Amino acid sequence: MVITQAQLVELIQERGEYTTIPEAERATRAVLTTLGAHLLGSERKELADLLPAPYQHLLLDPLSATRPLAPQEFIEAIALLIDGASPETARWDTSAVLSTLAETAGETLLQRILTQLPPGYALLFGRPELA
Template identity: 40%
Template sequence: MDCDEFIARVRERGEYRSTDEAQKITEDVLEVLGQRIDAGQAEDLASRMPDPLGRALTGPGRRQPEEFGIEEFYRRVADRTGARPRTAQWDAGAVLTTVADSVTGGELDRFVSRLPAGYAVLFGRADPAG
């Protein structure tokens, strides 16, 4: 899937008003995800993403991964997007289910299994802890 198709899917799923809004939300969600995962995971996932979206995971400001749960993930997305946490949850789901569409099942399952409880549902997977 190319970048335009990826953003079009996010726009449709998130019911955003414009392509620019969908693009910004996508970059914000991926940047927060990039804060949570280690460099190897970020590089691997970025290699499966259309350019330039993968760079949001591996950007120049990347530091050591931080450990935080799903509620903190939503809070960080909300801070970046200026939305409420419930809207941030919607935004994250729109982006990450689209990520799931661009990564093969086994690869995605391995990636998601390394995240804490609660993240799987954002990728359209059953939460093994729930």
């Protein structure tokens, strides 16, 4: 089931405890843009298909990361995209968006996504790291 833009932003706003919708949207755009550069193949397309149209293109942008980023590097990349963000606030933003995406994607797709990412991302998606 595709989630609407209003539903997605509302969920992220609630989870991230943002006081305004623009704050939630800013975090969403930054995280989706960065995540899209790290996902490949059908998983990227399947996740994008679950999102509202305004956010699909952020995942599907043809830019690809030159190398996989470790979770802390991913968070630092997010901090660079959000004015005034610190690594701590970027971690909060990242977790708010990725944990919402995890619920939207479901466990099967999430597991396939996590296999594309370096160890440590499961926690950012709100899941315990499996040994």
